[in-house]
Amino acid sequence: MSTTPSVIYLKDYQVPPFLIESTQLRFELEDDRTLVKAELRLTRNPECQVKPRGLLMHGDESLRLCRLAVDGQVLTAKDYSIDAGALTIAEVPDQFILESVVEIDPAKNTALEGLYLSDGVYCTQCEAEGFRRITYYLDRPDVMSVFTTTVVADKARFPVLLSNGNPVAEGDDSDGRHWVTWEDPFPKPAYLFALVAGDLKHIEDTFTTASGKQVALRLFAEEKDLDKLDHAMTSLKASMRWDEQVYGREYDLEIYMIVAVDFFNMGAMENKGLNVFNTSCVLASQKTTTDAGFQRVEAVVAHEYFHNWSGNRVTCRDWFQLSLKEGFTVFRDAEFSADMNSRTVKRVEDVQLLRTAQFSEDAGPMAHPVRPASFIEISNFYTMTVYEKGAEVVRMIHTLLGPDQFRAGSDLYFERHDGQAVTTDDFVAAMEAASGRDLTQFKRWYSQAGTPVLDITDEYDPSESVYRLRVKQACPPTPEASEKAPFHIPLQVGLLSPEGTDMPLENDATTVTLELTESEQTFTFTGIPQKPVPSLLRGFSAPVKLNYAYSQAELVFLMQHDSDGFNRWEAAQKLGVIILQALIADYQAGRELVLSDALVGAYRAVLNDTTLDPAMVAKVLTLPSQAYLGELSTQIDVDAIHAAREFAMNALACALEAEFSQAYKRCLIDVAYQPSAEQVAQRMLKNLCLSYLLRAGKPEYLALAQQQFSDADNMTDEQAALALVVHSNYQDAAQAMLSQFYSRWSQESLVVNSWLAVQASNPCPGALSQVEALMQHEAFNMKNPNKVRSLIGVFCGQNPVNFHAKDGSGYRFLADQVVALNELNPQIASRLVAPLTKWKRYDETRQQLMRDQLQRIMDSAELSRDVYEVVSKSI
Numbered sequence: 001m002s003t004t005p006s007v008i009y010l011k012d013y014q015v016p017p018f019l020i021e022s023t024q025l026r027f028e029l030e031d032d033r034t035l036v037k038a039e040l041r042l043t044r045n046p047e048c049q050v051k052p053r054g055l056l057m058h059g060d061e062s063l064r065l066c067r068l069a070v071d072g073q074v075l076t077a078k079d080y081s082i083d084a085g086a087l088t089i090a091e092v093p094d095q096f097i098l099e100s101v102v103e104i105d106p107a108k109n110t111a112l113e114g115l116y117l118s119d120g121v122y123c124t125q126c127e128a129e130g131f132r133r134i135t136y137y138l139d140r141p142d143v144m145s146v147f148t149t150t151v152v153a154d155k156a157r158f159p160v161l162l163s164n165g166n167p168v169a170e171g172d173d174s175d176g177r178h179w180v181t182w183e184d185p186f187p188k189p190a191y192l193f194a195l196v197a198g199d200l201k202h203i204e205d206t207f208t209t210a211s212g213k214q215v216a217l218r219l220f221a222e223e224k225d226l227d228k229l230d231h232a233m234t235s236l237k238a239s240m241r242w243d244e245q246v247y248g249r250e251y252d253l254e255i256y257m258i259v260a261v262d263f264f265n266m267g268a269m270e271n272k273g274l275n276v277f278n279t280s281c282v283l284a285s286q287k288t289t290t291d292a293g294f295q296r297v298e299a300v301v302a303h304e305y306f307h308n309w310s311g312n313r314v315t316c317r318d319w320f321q322l323s324l325k326e327g328f329t330v331f332r333d334a335e336f337s338a339d340m341n342s343r344t345v346k347r348v349e350d351v352q353l354l355r356t357a358q359f360s361e362d363a364g365p366m367a368h369p370v371r372p373a374s375f376i377e378i379s380n381f382y383t384m385t386v387y388e389k390g391a392e393v394v395r396m397i398h399t400l401l402g403p404d405q406f407r408a409g410s411d412l413y414f415e416r417h418d419g420q421a422v423t424t425d426d427f428v429a430a431m432e433a434a435s436g437r438d439l440t441q442f443k444r445w446y447s448q449a450g451t452p453v454l455d456i457t458d459e460y461d462p463s464e465s466v467y468r469l470r471v472k473q474a475c476p477p478t479p480e481a482s483e484k485a486p487f488h489i490p491l492q493v494g495l496l497s498p499e500g501t502d503m504p505l506e507n508d509a510t511t512v513t514l515e516l517t518e519s520e521q522t523f524t525f526t527g528i529p530q531k532p533v534p535s536l537l538r539g540f541s542a543p544v545k546l547n548y549a550y551s552q553a554e555l556v557f558l559m560q561h562d563s564d565g566f567n568r569w570e571a572a573q574k575l576g577v578i579i580l581q582a583l584i585a586d587y588q589a590g591r592e593l594v595l596s597d598a599l600v601g602a603y604r605a606v607l608n609d610t611t612l613d614p615a616m617v618a619k620v621l622t623l624p625s626q627a628y629l630g631e632l633s634t635q636i637d638v639d640a641i642h643a644a645r646e647f648a649m650n651a652l653a654c655a656l657e658a659e660f661s662q663a664y665k666r667c668l669i670d671v672a673y674q675p676s677a678e679q680v681a682q683r684m685l686k687n688l689c690l691s692y693l694l695r696a697g698k699p700e701y702l703a704l705a706q707q708q709f710s711d712a713d714n715m716t717d718e719q720a721a722l723a724l725v726v727h728s729n730y731q732d733a734a735q736a737m738l739s740q741f742y743s744r745w746s747q748e749s750l751v752v753n754s755w756l757a758v759q760a761s762n763p764c765p766g767a768l769s770q771v772e773a774l775m776q777h778e779a780f781n782m783k784n785p786n787k788v789r790s791l792i793g794v795f796c797g798q799n800p801v802n803f804h805a806k807d808g809s810g811y812r813f814l815a816d817q818v819v820a821l822n823e824l825n826p827q828i829a830s831r832l833v834a835p836l837t838k839w840k841r842y843d844e845t846r847q848q849l850m851r852d853q854l855q856r857i858m859d860s861a862e863l864s865r866d867v868y869e870v871v872s873k874s875i
């Protein structure tokens with residue numbers, strides 16, 4: 001690093017001294033350069049107290065300025081200065097037109113921020129601060145402007161020219177080039193700008209809004225992928241209808257476009273009227289996409305569509321408010337997915353993600369509040385905390401207010417702030433105004449990091465028929481604060497009678513929401529005729545860790561009887577945790593491992609109950625993950641956790657072989673493939689059964705997996721069989737299947753990614769050298785984030801046994817890749833480094849090895865701000 005990057009603080013926020021009333025852009029796309037001409041109508045911001053004489057515009061060092069003029073007067077070098085990241089014009093009038101021409105080089109842009117090329121298609125990514133790599137601008141979300149964009153390019157090679165809004169004019173030039181002009185009537189910040197130019201094909205449909213407006217829907221992709229857009233189209237129409245029905249929100253332009261690109265740093269981007277999607281989040285077909293893939297497409301299409309209101313019409317004042325749009329929009333897309341599929345399954349999956357990825361972030365060196373107070377590089381704050389915990393915070397408001405008041409609050413929020421750039425406080429204020437509730441204390445969820453821990457004890461007094469719950473809350477220290485004030489926590493609770501039925505509580509409700517506001521509180525239930533078994537934190541009503549000393553018998557009882565589907569699964573997880581933690585301790589002490597009958601019995605009962613949703617059966621019969629068990633440990637012993645889980649799964653397989661075999665057969669589907677909740681559930685359970693059967697150690701089950709692999713008419717079954725065999729002891733069979741799979745799918749980039757990922761996550765010895773070999777394979781490309789994530793990301797994040805090899809080889813490998821990627825793509829480099837930053841959780845030897853590698857990264861030349869921030873904060 002030449003200079004230490006500076007820290008930006010929320011407390012330093014100031015309104016912009018200038019506003020941009022209109023933005024006219026002209027892009028001339030040429031092979032070796034792109035010319036960007038901008039004409040901005042600037043005016044002093046009446047809300048700004050200070051009146052600086054000059055003007056500071058953001059602009060990346062890579063911009064080459066060709067011309068600069070104020071009100072038609074060309075400026076010369078003495079009128080302005082350019083230094084690291086900014087252009088300063090010494091003196092400007094109160095209102096003026098600023099013209100600029102800059103030259104940029106999209107072909108050299110491997111960071112994939114700003115304007116770049118993805119497989120020969122020009123596309124942009126401007127959130128958060130990518131627009132300043134396109135032209136000089138006030139690149140901050142509280143500067144909102146109306147954009148008119150003209151794109152000029154060779155007509156034969158770039159027949160499709162797109163930007164935000166509605167197309168208003170087009171024409172051909174004499175030299176084989178053509179142009180299209182787009183106008184977006186809605187003022188927007190620069191981060192929502194988009195441009196796409198390429199040889200793309202599209203599918204088209206229309207949507208009629210509730211008020212009768214026709215909207216054209218166009219989804220673009222390369223010709224070879226045109227047959228994989230139908231699911232996204234169906235999902236888009238369903239999202240548009242859902243947002244009308246559930247939130248009263250209509251679409252506002254004449255056209256909605258989605259473009260699929262293969263080179264993309266994230267999942268997708270909600271640019272106004274022109275979403276750009278990672279192919280992995282929009283393409284889907286029966287043959288090439290798993291059920292999980294279909295569901296991801298549905299969720300991400302919905303997410304980006306919902307941003308049109310929660311993000312675009314009402315946007316963020318500054319980047320500290322990122323969760324204003326992301327937390328709310330994740331909550332909205334989660335509810336949409338819950339309505340489209342199984343609500344309980346969706347909740348279980350979201351909680352699993354939160355508990356592993358977010359809880360560990362909240363316990364690590366990069367822990368930050370949902371509304372961070374400072375950052376070095378904003379790209380590092382597109383995190384599990386801002387997205388997933390942010391969504392949990394909105395969910396808690398929903399729980400506290402109830403659906404009607406929440407909807408009133410959301411209506412008021414959109415009405416008050418349409419066209420504005422606002423804060424999370426504004427969001428909460430609208431919820432308070434609509435409900436009459438005081439959420440002052442609740443707002444600590446936005447400002448305090450860390451995962452609260454609830455310790456709950458209870459007592460029953462039969463003479464008085466009184467039951468008491470005593471709840472203590474505490475939150476561990478995190479980098480921004482060592483002392484935490486108590487949170488306002490909605491704790492949803494039900495009480496089960498010994499017969500397994502819900503006891504009627506207040507107003508005959510069976511679930512009540514207890515509101516915790518103090519560090520210690522007692523809740524009293526009267527008229528309780530018998531000692532109940534409490535069902536705590538129903539639906540996972542708050543993002544907390546909960547301790548209550550359930551006996552194994554009580555957990556088995558809850559698994560069978562709890563009326564809350566989420567908590568039935570939770571009881572199974574808790575039982576699994578108790579049993580696995582005991583096995584982990586046995587393994588560490590060198591004792592013989594023995595599987596508890598309680599677990600076998602509980603699993604058998606669930607497996608034989610054909611009235612249950614097969615997806616929930618599959619979830620219940622899945623042991624707590626390696627990552628979750630790690631998260632629960634004070635010191636993570638990857639080998640012991642792995643060994644304990646392997647032992648338990650093998651023992652369950654032998655004990656329940658007949659049941660798994662029957663359930664497998666019950667789940668076979670003989671009707672046409674559908675990614676419907678019902679079929680997804682059957683395949684999920686079927687493949688879970690197959691995973692246990694393969695562990696029963698009989699050749700007939702290997703044959704079954706091989707048969708499923710060759711006969712499958714869908715990627716879910718094909719890939720499940722492949723992954724199970726590759727991760728099993730049948731290594732010869734695995735090699736044969738891997739090469740068959742590759743030759744079958746080598747032309748399908750996304751399928752090849754799953755082929756890379758299956759090998760990268762292989763827990764068997766030798767995975768690292770396999771990964772290193774694959775980096776030389778034709779299928780790998782270090783410049784494509786999807787490839788990097790599938791191979792390097794999966795190895796370091798989802799192959800704990802090999803990544804944490806005692807010789808430190810996994811750590812060294814990751815550091816090498818981070819150093820290489822730091823130059824190519826800082827965002828990807830900085831995301832990839834995360835597993836090393838959690839060094840404090842491991843034994844001393846590993847701690848040292850991990851820190852050595854962090855130091856090696858730190859010492860390497862010219863660190864990007866992205867990598868610098870993460871590494872320096874974690875050393």
Ligand code: PHE
Nearest residue numbers: 127128266267268269270382
């Ligand atoms: N705003 C995008 C979303 O969540 C994510 C994103 C952020 C994409 C930054 C690209 C860059 O929908």
Ligand code: ZN
Nearest residue numbers: 303307326329
């Ligand atoms: Zn988003």
